[in-house]
Amino acid sequence: MQTVLDKALSAFPRADLLQGPTPIQRACRLEQQLGLHEQQVQLYIKRDDHMLIGGGGNKLRKLEFHLGAALQDGIDTIITVGGIQSNHARLTAAVCARQGIDCELILSRAVPKREADYELNGNRLLDHLFGARVHVLPQGKDAQVQAEIRAAQLRAAGRKPLVIPTGGSTPVGSLGYARCAAEITRQETELDVQFTQVMIANGSAGTHAGLAAGFELLGRGAATVRSWSVLTDRDTAAARTLQLTRQTLALLGSSAALRTDAIDIDASQLGEGYGLPTPAMLEAVQLMARCEGLLLDPVYSGKAFAGLLGDLRQGRYRSGDSVLFVMTGGTPGLYAYRDTFIAR
Incomplete structure (x- = not known):
């Protein structure tokens, strides 16, 4: 069944670069390692690193x-x-x-x-x-x-x-992640799960803005998305993301009045600045690699996953919650940070 979002997106020209939806998989070993089974919290990963062109990525x-x-x-x-x-x-x-x-x-x-x-x-x-x-x-x-x-x-x-x-990260570019929100919703039906929250890294804001606009149009609300800023302080990131989300909604023909508090951004993982390693990022990259055999990048998803680990360890989610972490790619960046990882 075509949604309001699907219909709005169909008005824009799109080159098919993904050749189908990216998979969602459950992180069973991570759940075990983090004690999530006992808490009855499920952790899923959307593999936006799993694309066929150029090494993949958001x-x-x-x-x-x-x-x-x-x-x-x-x-x-x-x-x-x-x-x-x-x-x-x-x-x-x-x-x-x-x-x-x-x-x-x-x-x-x-x-x-x-x-x-x-x-x-x-x-x-x-x-x-x-x-x-x-x-x-x-x-x-x-x-x-x-x-x-x-x-x-x-x-x-x-x-x-x-x-x-x-x-x-323009309104046109953000349409890609509005479309991803619809893709996630269809996959929820296939998996028989509804995600409590969708988590991502936030750099130039386009990924968060697109998802927020998409979920808003789908009736789930922009606050379905939570991100960790890897580029700027929290207020700067939130203002940019709110502006871009509103612009994307307008491009999609929506007159929805988006509240400021609908944009959920945490800047606790920024560290000393963009692209600079943190101990939490290093732990997150290694934990994902050693539990799931998957590679996070050191600039974006490594810091975002460190933020999600903090949330999980602090009990942010309740029994019965299912959370989705979007791996946004960037794996080639690991090789540029060889000195950072070899030193450990």
């Missing part, structure tokens, strides 16, 4: 709608921005390679790391393999400004470029 959902619009408009070059180890940049390069569109990446030094693995391995290696033209900016240069300058140069040369902002 940015592909956003790129489905950005690319759909780009193909409709006859775009021949996509320019995007991010940090040295940007997952969004890597996946944009992969998608462009698949579609035969030129790709240029404007990368800034958002994290104070200079190790050889950080500069050349992980996502940076893959950017090169996917054939993107990479511009690494000196410290202090604004990547978005440079992207617009480069786009103007290409237009002057007769090309037709599109600039996609950091993380693909």
Whole structure:
């Protein structure tokens, strides 16, 4: 049965990059390790790292709608921005390679790391393999400004470029996670479970905003989503997420008045800043790997899962609750943080 959300989403062009829903699996070994069986709390994982293009990850959902619009408009070059180890940049390069569109990446030094693995391995290696033209900016240069300058140069040369902002986190990009909310709802029916809460990392806010907008339109409420900020303080992240959620709802034709308290964000796992390791992140990555054989990334889902572990250990959820953690990918980033993990 088509929902109001499904109907609203059908109005937008979309490139099929996922080739079907990503799986949801129960984390039985983690439940045992954390004593969740005794508490009668169930833990599930949605594998948004489990995608076929470019190593997978949440940015592909956003790129489905950005690319759909780009193909409709006859775009021949996509320019995007991010940090040295940007997952969004890597996946944009992969998608462009698949579609035969030129790709240029404007990368800034958002994290104070200079190790050889950080500069050349992980996502940076893959950017090169996917054939993107990479511009690494000196410290202090604004990547978005440079992207617009480069786009103007290409237009002057007769090309037709599109600039996609950091993380693909625009109202159009957020449609990808509004669609994911509908996907999760259908999977709940298949699994005969309803998730008490859906947990994610929050960087550029598009994933949280899309899910929040989707669940709001589905009648579940935006507060179904809980996230951990990995980029900014709580107030900044909440304001950005609220604004983007409202914009996404408006794009979907909804006049819903979203309250400020509908956006649930925790900044306790940020540590010293974006991309900087924390002891809790290291424990979370190792625990997931050693209990479930799954790989979290050190920048986003590693910190978010550390936050979820804190919630579970503090008894935030009650008997009968089922919680869903969305693994948003970023596995190549592990190789850029070799020094962090080898030191343990």
